[in-house]
Amino acid sequence: MLSDLQRVLNTYWQQFLYISPKLLIAFIVLVLAIFVANHLSSLLGSKLRAKSHDPLMAEFLTRFSKWALILAGLVLAMEVVGLYALVGGLVAGAGLSAFIVGFALKDIAENFLAGVVLAFNRPFRIHDTVQIKDLVGKVEDLSLRVTLIKTFDGKHIFLPNAMVLREPLINFTRDGYIRQDFLVTVDLGEQGDSQQATALLLNYLKANKGVEVREPHTPYVILEKASANTADLRAYFWTFSEDYRRGTLELKSELMRDVRARLSDQGYAVQNVAQ
Known part of the structure; x- marks a missing residue:
């Protein structure tokens, strides 16, 4: 032996x-x-x-x-x-069959091919703010296998390219502008004049430097619902969306916070400000 x-x-x-x-x-x-x-x-x-x-x-x-x-x-x-x-x-x-050999290689091939499609189709650019399912953040990188997204609270999320290609993707910054809105419930008092309150709210929007006022992205206000002494006014405004968090979310928060004081100065009591 x-x-x-x-x-x-x-x-x-x-x-x-x-x-x-x-x-x-x-x-x-x-x-x-x-x-x-x-x-x-x-x-x-x-x-x-x-x-x-x-x-x-x-x-x-x-x-x-x-x-x-x-x-x-x-x-x-x-x-x-x-x-x-x-x-x-x-x-x-x-070719394609060489990648899909067995179950273990199927996911690798799928993500690789999805990465190729995403690179050439380009539904987003670096630093675009996107939403995939309930995940919202900035695109940091696209590799051969995953797409890296950084959320606004600092988390890095590695999404398989196949998932990014398969799921509906919302790009908040591709156009350069994005429209936001909020609702203001105004107590009209005895005069019940919603037109004047609408004009005051519109002038307030136009006076903010973060609100776009050039065509076709002009702000406007509509009367959504009215009662004997109150009116629900829906304010729509456009803003530059490259910095989505600062240029959109913070601007909307600022407008909703200050509109009560601005209308109160003109004699209108604001009952509620909501999304």
Whole structure:
């Protein structure tokens, strides 16, 4: 038994000595491929960022080129070792079917392909504020597998690209402007004049520097409901949405907070201010 074991180990050792030069060359090829991939992708990335107006696409193409070069180096290293059949199988199975091999690779392939679609379709840009399901935040990054969103409370959420592509996506900042509204319930007093209260509320909106007053994004006020002495006035206003949290949410809060005092100065009692 010992002699058989010795003979088997000796055979393995001889085979290792025979293939070790090829293993060394394959290792060098793989290291060179990684080195070249890092430098070429970095060079490509700098060129794309300098000439492209879309940093999201530039970053995605940079990462894609890096991993494509590394994969090419890996295939070449396998050829050097002599794994011709395995390399041939990989080449023959290139395409969509090569990615979806078994359940474990299905999710990887799905997220990768979704990332490609998102990069070229571009439903958002870097720093756009988006909502996916109940998640709201700024887009920080798009990789080959996940989309990174940073919420307003500082949380980093890594969403699979397939989920981002599959779910309805609301982009709050793509147009550059966004409309907000709030409801003001005004006690009209004995005169019951809702038109004057409407004009006062509209002038208050126009006087705020954060409210857009140029066509077609002009503010307006409608009478939503009226009774004998009260009126529900719905105020609509547009604002620049690039900084969604500061330019929209904080502005709306400011308007809702100060409208009571402004109308009270003109003799109107504000009963309620709501969304």
